[in-house]
């Protein structure tokens with residue numbers, strides 16, 4: 001689809017600029033292999049992970065790749081190959097799946113936390129209220145698991161996830177399994 005005439009419309013003659021240049025020109029402050037997000041509201045220090053192909057903010061969930069950023073900034077872009085397109089679509093679907101899981105888990109965390117808070121109030125006056133003890137126990141049993149899941153989904157503990165296609169292996173495998181039945 002892209003031909004010589006559409007490429008020549010671009011004013012700049014820099015082709016395939018690297019991700020660091022693209023991020024800086026898009027308003028991100030690059031700090032090593034992380035960056036401050038240009039799209040997060042308020043202060044967002046080093047919330048963006050990036051490599052030569054893609055960048056992702058684990059706070060606002062913005063993500064972009066070298067091609068889309070190049071195009072937005074008016075750099076020349078060579079035609080996308082079928083393999084590239086397939087990889088990009090897969091990455092986008094993965095990102096959507098991550099966001100929906102994050103929402104489900106944080107909703108559950110919020111509901112359990114609210115019940116536990118209520119249970120504490122009830123137990124102050126009715127120390128033998130079994131449902132209140134159960135609510136409290138459920139919250140404490142699930143708290144660490146839910147927190148760990150949220151951290152994994154936000155890549156808080158694995159900011160290097162973009163460095164390799166294989167990480168986070170477990171999440172991606174699970175996602176692929178779920179999507180295999182389409």
Ligand SMILES: [Zn+2]
Nearest residue numbers: 037040057060
């Ligand atoms: Zn952000």
